[in-house]
Amino acid sequence: MTDSDAIADRLRRAPLYRVLHALARGEISSEALTGACLAAIARDHALNAWTWVDDAGALSAxxxxxxxxxxxxxxxxxxxxxxxxxDNIDVAGLPTSLGLPGHHAAAREDAHVVKRLRGAGAVLLGKTNLDEGAFGTIGRNVHHGDVGNPVNTGRAAGGSSAGSAAAVAAGHAIIALGSDTLGSIRIPAAFMGLVGHKPTFGELSCRGLAAGLRRLDCPGVIAHCVQDIALLLPVLAGYDAGDPRSRKRRVPLAPPDWAPGELRAGVVADLAALGVSPEVVERFSTAMACVAPVFGSTQPVALDIAPMDIAATRRAALLLMEAEILAAHGEAMQSASERLRGLLAFAEGKSAVDFARADRRLDAYVVQVRRLFEQFDVLLLPTVPMAPPPAGAPEPSNLADLCALASLAGCPALSLPLSGGQGLQLVGAPGSDLRLLELGEIISAVADCGE
Structure with missing residues (x-):
């Protein structure tokens, strides 16, 4: 291996900010770095992280x-x-399979967020594997193979953005785009020791993202560290008239002005009642002991009261999601597995009134969360209720419950890595993404995140 090859092999696992420095100083060429990533993808094919790899296009770029x-x-x-x-986000010239089998026509144009990446000069390597139909939490796909976990081997990868997380964790890509409807970025990020960010709903355009549930869908980023996401958010964010839910800012995205000594933190205190395992409770409590001095004040928050029944509200969202997937991708779902078709069939037996009730439940939940954020500025809780289950084990029904809190209310959420495939999750009021990122950098410095 030459010196250049060794540098490229090292940098493919490096944070984005380090790679940007190396490219700017001429320490490495993009061609050498891209070649190292493509070679790693080929070597690690058993990881099932990718559905399509555009070797020629990437090297040309x-x-x-x-x-x-x-x-x-x-x-x-x-x-x-x-x-x-x-692989549920359009890239011009590449298929968008949504994790389903068969031949898929190439996308005619880039998704809005992909267009912004391409406009900033990013090299697009290809499309990453995901739970079938983007409907799952453990990276299971009977058509393209289950995604492996390169960090916690023999354990589930998390999902549905499993391949995106695996690609970053294995050094196949420096950063990855995923999507998060009910935790699909944050769960695999936690399971693989990475940072995952679900932005405020509407902050990033969903045009070109295959619909899961439009009132909750968010493109987002998986990266090695918080600083990487802070670099990416201004590139990706922006109003898009082509997305009816795009959020139009009255002022540009800019660093927040806040006094750390006055910052109020809510800490979820009823974790066992929410189905969180003793192992995760203990790890979260240890992390919070390190993190508490960052804030001006902390207060316990109970979420097990009836109006905040996260699990029941998540189930209402799943009913809406099943209906929307059928409406948006019904023909494609004919090739889905019997398992997925069975889940989607549940929606076909419901009435319009059932869907209206589910939608109204989500609206009531949004109001409840808004009232919560009148009491504090940021909410802290685990990302996942358990450590990664063994690969091939049944999918836990509550794996997305803790992530759903932010998703259902359109709030931004940041997952920081904790040891053992667990995560520390920061949730803020809508629009507070940059505050979360600044806090995330501070917390990463003082807590035992990822060690």
Whole structure:
């Protein structure tokens, strides 16, 4: 292995900010880095992290990036950075399979977030594997193979953005785009020792993202550290008139102005009642003992009261999600597994009144969460209720319950890695993404995150 090969092999596992520095200083070329990522993808094929890999397109884009840098005219912030895209997000010229079998026509244009990545010079490596139909929490796919966990081997990868997380964890890509409807970014990020960010609903355009549940769907990022996400959010965020739910800011996305000594933190205190395992309760309590001094004040928050029945509200959201998947992808679902077709069939037996009741329940939940954030500025809780289950084990029914709290209310959420495939989750009021990212960097420095 040459010195250049060794540098490329090391950098493919490095945080984004380190890679950007290396590319800007000429320590590594995009072509060498992209080649190292593609070689790793080929070696790790048993991981089942990818559905489509565009070797020729990626290498061509990398060479073009190197030429721009040599001319002193980089295209944008991410010029030359190898990126993975979840296979429910459109990339022009590549199929969007949604984890289903068969032939899929190539997308005619990039999803809005992909267009912003490409516009910043990112090198798009291909599409990553996911739970079938993006409907799952453990990375299970009978068509493309279950996604492996390269960090906690023999354990579930988490989902549905399983391949995106595995690609970053294994050094196949520097960063990855995923989608999060009820925890699909944060769960695999926690299971693989990574950072996952679900933005405020509407902050990133969903145009070109295959619908799961439009009132909850969010594109988001999986990366090695919080600083990487802080670099990416301004690139990806922005109003899109083509997305009816796109959030139009009155002021530009900018760092928040807040006094740490006055920051109020709510800490979920009824974890056992929410089905959290003793192992996770203990790990979360240890992390909170380190984190508490960061805030001006902390207060316990109970979520097991009837209006905040997260599990029941998540089930209402699943009914809406099943109906929307059938409405948006009904023909494609004919090739789905018997398991997925059976889950979706549940929605066909419900009435319009049932769907209206479920929708109204979600509206009531949003109001409850808004009232919670009148009491504090940020809510802290575990990302997942248990450590990663063994690969091949039955899918736990409550794996997304703790992530659902933020999703159901459209709140931003950040998952920081804790040891043992667990995560520390920060949830903020809508629009507080940058506050969460600043807090996440501080907490990562003082807590035993990922150690």
């Amino acid at each position: 990398a060479r073009a990036s190197d030429e721009r840098r040599a001319a002193g005219k980089p295209l944008g912030r991410l010029d030359g950075v190898p990126v993975a895209i979840k």
